[in-house]
Amino acid sequence: MNPDCVVPVLQLDDGTCISEVSAICQYVEDLHPEPPLLGTSPVQRALVSMWNGKVEQLGLLAMMDAFRNSAKGLAGRALPGPEAYDQIPELAARGRKRVEHFFGRLNDQLATNTFLAGDAFSMADISAMVLVDFAGWVKIAIPDEATHLERWYTVVAKRPSASA
Ligand SMILES: N[C@@H](CCC(=O)N[C@@H](CS)C(=O)NCC(=O)O)C(=O)O
Secondary structure: OOOOOOOOEEEOOOOOEEEOHHHHHHHHHHHOOOOOOOOOOHHHHHHHHHHHHHHHHHHHHHHHHHHHOOOHHHOOEOOOOOOOEOOOHHHHHHHHHHHHHHHHHHHHHHHOOOEOOEOOOOHHHHHHHHHHHHHHHOOOOOOOOOHHHHHHHHHHHOOHHHHO
């Protein structure tokens, strides 16, 4: 269903397969625009896309480096996909540092914003919540001084969808 051999993939009734999280989310949002998770005005849509991109590229990819280059069960599978890649321990160490640094970046943004892209909960918050949860797998916790990130996490983790 996906030549890149990764999940998720959404298969439609006509057989069309949509992969890539952001593409699937856009499709679902177009079909079910309420409640909006990708922004409702051009500037809100841009800010949600901007923050979601930062979380994916600066947070989730760094977290993936930290996890996949250190987990024993992923030896020889350091990258998802059809090709096998060896683990590089230095990438795990660098990934941890990058995630810790990015937590500070998120904390700064949340010092003056209720949610990552402003006043409304969005896809960017979902991605960031996944980042915080995944980071726990490699024992990277929200730092004590990141009080704004902690405040935000407490709110988003209590949403019914977070435990669905
Ligand atoms: N860029 C892709 C990333 C997908 C991805 O990395 N999926 C991981 C799980 S979160 C996977 O399928 N891994 C399978 C493997 O490790 O072989 C997306 O946004 O959907």
